[in-house]
Amino acid sequence: MSDSGGEIEGFWAVVPAGGSGTRLWPLSRAGSPKFLYDLTGTGRSLLQGTVDRLAPLSGERLMVVTGGLHAEAAREQLPDLGEDDLIVEPSPRDSMPAIGLAAAILERRDPEAVLGSFAADHVIRDDEGFRECVRQAVAVARTGKLVTLGIEPTHASTGFGYIQIGKELEVEGAPDARGVQAFVEKPDGVTAQRYLESGEYRWNAGMFVVGAADLLDMLARYQPVMANYLRSIAANPLRLNELWPRLTKIAIDPAIAEPAAVDGRVAVVPGTFDWDDVGDYASLASLVVEAEGTPGVKVLGEPDLVVMQDATGFVAPQSGRTVVALGLDDVVVVDTEDAVLVTTQERAQDVKKIVERLKLSGREYLT
Amino acid sequence: MSDSGGEIEGFWAVVPAGGSGTRLWPLSRAGSPKFLYDLTGTGRSLLQGTVDRLAPLSGERLMVVTGGLHAEAAREQLPDLGEDDLIVEPSPRDSMPAIGLAAAILERRDPEAVLGSFAADHVIRDDEGFRECVRQAVAVARTGKLVTLGIEPTHASTGFGYIQIGKELEVEGAPDARGVQAFVEKPDGVTAQRYLESGEYRWNAGMFVVGAADLLDMLARYQPVMANYLRSIAANPLRLNELWPRLTKIAIDPAIAEPAAVDGRVAVVPGTFDWDDVGDYASLASLVVEAEGTPGVKVLGEPDLVVMQDATGFVAPQSGRTVVALGLDDVVVVDTEDAVLVTTQERAQDVKKIVERLKLSGREYLT
Numbered sequence: 001m002s003d004s005g006g007e008i009e010g011f012w013a014v015v016p017a018g019g020s021g022t023r024l025w026p027l028s029r030a031g032s033p034k035f036l037y038d039l040t041g042t043g044r045s046l047l048q049g050t051v052d053r054l055a056p057l058s059g060e061r062l063m064v065v066t067g068g069l070h071a072e073a074a075r076e077q078l079p080d081l082g083e084d085d086l087i088v089e090p091s092p093r094d095s096m097p098a099i100g101l102a103a104a105i106l107e108r109r110d111p112e113a114v115l116g117s118f119a120a121d122h123v124i125r126d127d128e129g130f131r132e133c134v135r136q137a138v139a140v141a142r143t144g145k146l147v148t149l150g151i152e153p154t155h156a157s158t159g160f161g162y163i164q165i166g167k168e169l170e171v172e173g174a175p176d177a178r179g180v181q182a183f184v185e186k187p188d189g190v191t192a193q194r195y196l197e198s199g200e201y202r203w204n205a206g207m208f209v210v211g212a213a214d215l216l217d218m219l220a221r222y223q224p225v226m227a228n229y230l231r232s233i234a235a236n237p238l239r240l241n242e243l244w245p246r247l248t249k250i251a252i253d254p255a256i257a258e259p260a261a262v263d264g265r266v267a268v269v270p271g272t273f274d275w276d277d278v279g280d281y282a283s284l285a286s287l288v289v290e291a292e293g294t295p296g297v298k299v300l301g302e303p304d305l306v307v308m309q310d311a312t313g314f315v316a317p318q319s320g321r322t323v324v325a326l327g328l329d330d331v332v333v334v335d336t337e338d339a340v341l342v343t344t345q346e347r348a349q350d351v352k353k354i355v356e357r358l359k360l361s362g363r364e365y366l367t
Numbered sequence: 368m369s370d371s372g373g374e375i376e377g378f379w380a381v382v383p384a385g386g387s388g389t390r391l392w393p394l395s396r397a398g399s400p401k402f403l404y405d406l407t408g409t410g411r412s413l414l415q416g417t418v419d420r421l422a423p424l425s426g427e428r429l430m431v432v433t434g435g436l437h438a439e440a441a442r443e444q445l446p447d448l449g450e451d452d453l454i455v456e457p458s459p460r461d462s463m464p465a466i467g468l469a470a471a472i473l474e475r476r477d478p479e480a481v482l483g484s485f486a487a488d489h490v491i492r493d494d495e496g497f498r499e500c501v502r503q504a505v506a507v508a509r510t511g512k513l514v515t516l517g518i519e520p521t522h523a524s525t526g527f528g529y530i531q532i533g534k535e536l537e538v539e540g541a542p543d544a545r546g547v548q549a550f551v552e553k554p555d556g557v558t559a560q561r562y563l564e565s566g567e568y569r570w571n572a573g574m575f576v577v578g579a580a581d582l583l584d585m586l587a588r589y590q591p592v593m594a595n596y597l598r599s600i601a602a603n604p605l606r607l608n609e610l611w612p613r614l615t616k617i618a619i620d621p622a623i624a625e626p627a628a629v630d631g632r633v634a635v636v637p638g639t640f641d642w643d644d645v646g647d648y649a650s651l652a653s654l655v656v657e658a659e660g661t662p663g664v665k666v667l668g669e670p671d672l673v674v675m676q677d678a679t680g681f682v683a684p685q686s687g688r689t690v691v692a693l694g695l696d697d698v699v700v701v702d703t704e705d706a707v708l709v710t711t712q713e714r715a716q717d718v719k720k721i722v723e724r725l726k727l728s729g730r731e732y733l734t
Contacts, residue, residue, distance in 0.1 A: 026691075307728075309721055310714075322706040322733055324393075324721050327714030328695075335707050339689040340700070342709050347677075347694035354676055354691050361674075366689055 006056070008138050010112050012212075013054035014102040016095055017047055017066040017074060017120035022355040022367070023280040023348065026339040027300075027316060030367055035120035036073050039278060040287050041300065046278070047120040048077050053127045054118065057134055063106070064120075065089060065098040090244045095206070096255040097247040100219055100226060104234035106212040114141045116209040117252070122277050123287055129273035136269045137209035139173035146218060146260050147209040148180065150202025150268040151275045156192035159279065161185055161204040161253070163268050171267075180266040183258050202268060205275055208252060218256045218265065223248065226255075280348035281332045285314035296329075313345065339366055373423070375505050377479050379579075380421035381469040383462055384414055384433040384441060384487035389722040389734070390647040390715065393706040394667075394683060397734055402487035403440050406645060407654050408667065413645070414487040415444050420494045421485065424501055430473070431487075432456060432465040457611045462573070463622040464614040467586055467593060471601035473579040481508045483576040484619070489644050490654055496640035503636045504576035506540035513585060513627050514576040515547065517569025517635040518642045523559035526646065526716075528552055528571040528620070530635050538634075547633040550625050569635060572642050575619060585623045585632065590615065593622075647715035648699045652681035663696075680712065706733055 017035050021028035028034035035047040044052060051062060065087040066074050074086065087101060099117045106113040116134055124130050137147040150163045166179030183204060187195060195201035210218075219227040229243045248255075260266050278284050288298040296312030299305075305317035307324045313331035317323045323335050332348065334341040343351065355367050384402050388395035395401035402414040411419060418429060432454040433441050441453060454468060466484045473480040483501055491497050504514040517530045533546030550571060554562060562568035577585075586594040596610045615622075627633045645651050655665040663679030666672075672684035674691040680698035684690045690702050699715065701708040710718065722734050 307721065307724060309717070309724065321704070322725075322730065324706065324708045324710075324725075326708070326710035326717055326721060328698075328709060328711060331695075331709060333707070333709050337688075339691065340702050340707055341691045341693070342695060342698060342700050343691075343693035344695060350676070350693055354674065354693055357674060357676065358689075363689070 005135060007059045008057050008114075008135065010110060010114055011058050011138055012061040012063060012102075012106055012113055012115045013051070013058035014099060014106075014115045014117045015047070015050055015054075015062070015064045015120050016098045016117060017064055017070060018089075018092060018095075018098065019119075019121060020367075021121065021278075022352040024278070024284065025351055025355045025367065026336045026341055027318065027334055031069055032073070033070065033121070034278060036070065036077065039284055039300065040123055041289070045077055046123065047074065050118055050120050050122065051078060053124060053130060054116070054134075057131055057138075058116075063087065063102045063115075065102055066120075067092060090241050093244065093247050093249045095252045096219075096223070096250045097226065097230070097244070099208070099252055100215065100230045101233060103210075103212040103215040103219075104230040107216055107231075108234050111213050113212040114138050114209065115212050115215070116207070118207050119277075122205065122275060124273055124275050126273035129271060133176075133269050133271035133273060134209060136171075136174035136176055137267075140169065140171050140177045140267045140269065141209045141211055141214070143171060144211065144214055145265055145267045146215065146257060147177070147267045147269060148257065149205060149207040149209070150178075150270040151205050152270060152272055153196050153201065153203055154274075156189065156196045157203065158186055158189055158192050160277075162187065162192075162195055162201040163204045164201055165268055165270060169267055174269060177267050177269050179264070180261045180268050183253060183261055202270055203275070204253070205277070206251075206253070208257070215256070218260050222256050222259045223250075280351060281314055281334070281343070282345040282348040285332070285345060288314065372502060374426045375424050375481075375502065377477060377481055378425050378505050379428040379430060379469075379473055379480055379482045380418070380425035381466060381473075381482045381484045382414070382417055382421075382429065382431045382487050383465045383484060384431055384437060385456075385459060385462075385465065386486075386488060387734075388488065388645075389719040391645070391651065392718055392722045392734065393703045393708055394685065394701055398436055399440070400437065400488070401645060403437065403444065406651060406667065407490055408656070412444055413490065414441065417485055417487050417489070418445060420491060420497060421483070421501075424498055424505075425483075430454065430469045430482075432469055433487075434459060457608050460611065460614050460616045462619045463586075463590070463617045464593065464597070464611070466575070466619055467582065467597045468600060470577075470579040470582040470586075471597040474583055474598075475601050478580050480579040481505050481576065482579050482582070483574070485574050486644075489572065489642060491640055491642050493640035496638060500543075500636050500638035500640060501576060503538075503541035503543055504634075507536065507538050507544045507634045507636065508576045508578055508581070510538055511578065511581050512632055512634045513582065513624060514544075514634045514636060515624065516572060516574040516576070517545075517637040518572050519637060519639055520563050520568065520570055521641075523556060523563045524570065525553055525556055525559050527644075529554065529562055529568040530571045531568055532635055532637060536634055541636060544634050544636050546631070547628045547635050550620060550628055569637055570642070571620070572644070573618075573620070575624065582623070585627050589623050589626045590617070647718060648681055648701070648710070649712040649715040652699070652712060655681065 020030040021034035071088045140147045164181040166181040169177040298314045300316040309326045311325035316334040330345045387397040388401035438455045507514045531548040533548040536544040665681045667683040676693045678692035683701040697712045
């Protein structure tokens with residue numbers, strides 16, 4: 001797919017910027033999460049990259065939802081963000097309240113608004129393919145459906161949920177749109193392999209496109225209390241801090257996508273663009289380009305700070321110090337101002353255990 | 368052996384403090400070599416430990432030979448060192464010129480002086496056993512011999528030279544003294560095993576005890592030009608910088624110990640004390656005590672700065688940063704202000720290659 005059209009009238013980009021990315025510790029911290037960093041060496045943070053990718057579709061219609069700790073950084077990184085377009089959550093309550101509040105506010109501004117929600121910490125390089133997919137999703141959303149983007153699996157991942165695609169839909173401007181049979185949980189290895197081979201499953205990247213009013217209507221059906229509170233806050237933003245703690249902490253998938261799929265109100269536009277949630281160092285390493293002449297070595301930072309002798313792997317020299325690895329394969333070395341992590345790509349998933357351990361041992365200041 | 372007597376009249380401790388310890392990079396640097404550091408957590412540097420160990424034998428009769436870069440640090444660490452007892456080499460010329468110059472100076476002060484030369488960067492914990500061995504060596508040296516201390520091998524090391532011991536000597540006050548059959552080079556593994564099993568070989572730790580005048584006489588025989596220059600410098604220290612560059616760069620073993628052994632002028636006192644030259648991180652790790660409750664983990668520094676998750680090995684947190692290792696066995700992590708080294712104990716010997724590589728790539732400032 002390649003994207004041709006210009007801005008989409010009435011389309012709003014909503015970017016939830018949350019999550020501390022504990023598996024990318026010590027690069028990512030609670031106080032400075034991964035979305036604020038240029039993790040791929042493009043010169044733009046993941047948050048900025050997400051906004052850049054959407055701007056050709058949404059123009060200035062951008063809304064960012066983030067925590068109080070990151071509001072200032074988000075403003076700095078996005079100087080064009082409108083004064084009323086940054087929502088600061090009083091506390092983290094998962095994705096449904098965050099996206100739902102954005103939808104409730106947009107519904108008041110423009111009852112016809114269609115929003116697309118895209119997490120601030122994902123990496124996509126085929127921006128054009130992504131935009132063409134969103135364009136189709138907006139066309140489908142205008143028919144009243146909740147539309148998810150389905151990522152074509154490149155391997156039998158057990159780390160993501162899957163979307164089982166259904167029959168073709170007849171929607172003008174959305175030739176690839178399909179129904180959704182079901183959302184399925186992270187599978188085991190055998191099941192994931194079966195999903196991959198069948199061609200009938202897509203990765204669920206948590207990217208949704210939906211009319212703001214439609215989303216609130218679905219919410220009114222499946223989470224009526226939350227729908228009420230969110231509309232109350234949108235009508236009277238002074239009530240945000242009062243009502244927010246009463247909102248159920250829940251992700252958008254179980255809150256509305258899964259029940260709406262059962263009710264036949266969810267569609268999927270399968271995308272062919274690349275996608276990565278940069279969940280851990282193995283994933284991050286796969287996104288970093290090998291420097292010339294150093295096969296098997298990925299450096300996130302200044303290559304001159306890294307010396308690899310009979311060693312391969314991923315090194316992030318982020319403190320200005322020289323990092324030397326000798327005689328280790330698939331090693332991961334992350335050097336920051338106050339902490340050094342040494343592990344292997346194989347153990348990348350377990351970095352979150354380190355963060356838990358640091359908290360339990362009274363070293364929360366490092367996390 | 369346990370040491371009983373007091374100071375030995377006329378015995379001088381000579382401590383060559385040289386070598387940059389490249390296999391202990393980045394802890395040890397050209398500008399701050401390992402002998403200046405407390406590598407074993409005793410609160411004293413290796414240099415201070417060496418001097419402390421000898422003081423009960425030599426009292427204030429101590430001479431230190433070091434390079435210009437380290438003269439100030441040596442003075443600071445050894446405030447009691449006599450004004451005339453620090454020899455600053457104009458350039459590194461290996462151990463023979465260093466020890467020879469000390470001997471030439473001592474010969475003028477006291478023709479009967481016996482000196483013992485002990486490198487500043489070795490670790491011995493059985494100080495009493497060491498002193499008893501030196502005491503016997505001094506008794507043998509007074510018979511005109513060059514006496515070496517022979518370390519009892521604890522394993523079939525291929526990293527040290529060996530001394531093949533000969534027949535018993537009849538020297539009063541030195542019941543353990545033996546002749547020396549030969550000095551032998553670092554052996555291969557099979558040969559080292561044979562040496563170990565035979566019981567007839569000792570490690571050559573480069574520790575010599577000899578009359579100052581006897582050493583100069585031997586030198587006059589095997590390296591006559593050097594003997595002349597050294598005696599000239601001792602007679603007129605102003606000539607040091609003029610004559611020093613003309614001295615052959617050679618270690619004491621090939622210069623005099625090996626030929627003197629052939630001539631039957633070398634003896635050995637086999638010691639039973641422990642000894643380690645702290646040659647690399649595997650060796651250093653073996654000297655550091657495991658913290659309680661963390662089997663397989665050796666920390667040189669503040670234990671609270673180290674988090675090991677399914678990991679064993681040696682960690683030196685020397686910059687104040689927290690070091691985390693996850694899922695690696697026998698890892699070596701050395702964290703300093705400007706460089707981090709990550710390797711394995713198995714590759715400890717190859718750290719010197721890193722130093723060469725840093726120099727070749729224009730990063731000598733790190734070495």
